[in-house]
Amino acid sequence: MGTLGRYTLTMKLIQTLIMAALAGLCFSATAQWQWIDKDGHKVFSDRAPPADILDKNILKRPRGRTPAVSLPPDGIAESASAPAGAALPTGKPTGLDKELEAKKKQAQDAELAKKMADEERVTMAKIENCARAKQAKVTYESGVRIGRTNASGGQEIMDDASRAQEIRRIQGIIATDCK
Numbered sequence: 001m002g003t004l005g006r007y008t009l010t011m012k013l014i015q016t017l018i019m020a021a022l023a024g025l026c027f028s029a030t031a032q033w034q035w036i037d038k039d040g041h042k043v044f045s046d047r048a049p050p051a052d053i054l055d056k057n058i059l060k061r062p063r064g065r066t067p068a069v070s071l072p073p074d075g076i077a078e079s080a081s082a083p084a085g086a087a088l089p090t091g092k093p094t095g096l097d098k099e100l101e102a103k104k105k106q107a108q109d110a111e112l113a114k115k116m117a118d119e120e121r122v123t124m125a126k127i128e129n130c131a132r133a134k135q136a137k138v139t140y141e142s143g144v145r146i147g148r149t150n151a152s153g154g155q156e157i158m159d160d161a162s163r164a165q166e167i168r169r170i171q172g173i174i175a176t177d178c179k
Contacts, residue, residue: 032046032061032062032063033046033047033048033049033058033060033062034058034059034060035049035057035058036057036059037057038052038053126177126178126179127177129173130173130178133173133174134178136166137170137174140163140166140170141167145157146158
């Protein structure tokens, strides 16, 4: 075998080694987690499953990953390996929880303030409507001739029937707004 033959053989060997190394990298990047989701489907991923997936539904984990210690609903784990004087979680909110609670309270306070402002605006409108209705009732009951503009834009004097009808309408406004 000549020099060229050895060179070609060496190059092929180097290429094969490089290809094998790249293939090894590809295999290490394949999905390392496998679990059954809430719909019963198998899921393959390079990321850990969501927190709502039970430990018994996790079929495969990456090397070196051990199952997480699951906490009971009250948030306190009893462990024989914990030292007797070790502090256990108390269930008190963390800094992030405190911020979330503060934002929720702030949003509730803003909503309450808006609701109160709307109620105050409605109350003020009712008070004004009541005062105007009482003033109009006094005017209509006084017997003074009252003129108004009709639908065609002309002036007309109210007769007794339309005056009585208007007094009934005003009485309804007083009944609803003057409580």
